[in-house]
Amino acid sequence: RMEGYGYYRLPTGAEYRGSLWDGMFHGKGELLLPTGGSYRALWDRGVATQGKYAFADGLEYDEEKWRYCDGYDRRFYTEIRSGFKPPDIPQLTNLDPPKIIPEDCYDCGDGFYDPKTRVVVDYKRKFLRNADDDEHEWILRTCRKAWDIPAENEPKP
Numbered sequence: 242r243m244e245g246y247g248y249y250r251l252p253t254g255a256e257y258r259g260s261l262w263d264g265m266f267h268g269k270g271e272l273l274l275p276t277g278g279s280y281r282a283l284w285d286r287g288v289a290t291q292g293k294y295a296f297a298d299g300l301e302y303d304e305e306k307w308r309y310c311d312g313y314d315r316r317f318y319t320e321i322r323s324g325f326k327p328p329d330i331p332q333l334t335n336l337d338p339p340k341i342i343p344e345d346c347y348d349c350g351d352g353f354y355d356p357k358t359r360v361v362v363d364y365k366r367k368f369l370r371n372a373d374d375d376e377h378e379w380i381l382r383t384c385r386k387a388w389d390i391p392a393e394n395e396p397k398p
Contacts, residue, residue, distance in 0.1 A: 259284070275363065276351045298335055333385060340364055342387035349384050356381060 242264035249257045259270020265287035272280040282292025294302040300318045317335040333339045347354045352363040361369045
């Protein structure tokens with residue numbers, strides 16, 4: 242079994258980097274997720290005893306002091322760090338500029354969703370999952386669509 246310090250890639254695409262003991266995560270280690278986020282933790286026989294999650298943009302999740310998108314402050318994390326853009330330049334996502342969404346698809350946060358096939362693919366177009374009815378409805382109701390981007394007004398002849 243694996244022991245010592247090492248790297249282990251899971252079938253999901255996540256990668257663990259850290260201490261291993263008897264084939265389990267044990268000691269300090271970090272789980273790097275395919276979405277770009279990471280979870281640093283102290284592990285005990287494969288179970289995280291304490292840890293911290295960081296999103297791909299560097300924002301760390303803190304359950305007790307969470308102030309990001311809390312209902313009162315709706316700024317994106319990049320706006321909190323860098324300030325607002327001028328009023329005529331909208332910021333549609335935390336990623337600026339936002340990902341270009343394929344035609345007739347939705348940006349569901351970890352990739353693109355095609356409502357015709359009900360498939361979610363990551364931003365590099367690799368298959369992630371099939372959406373069930375609940376996720377399908379949630380995406381249609383809440384996520385940014387490819388055709389939401391305002392078109393430029395064309396002058397009248």
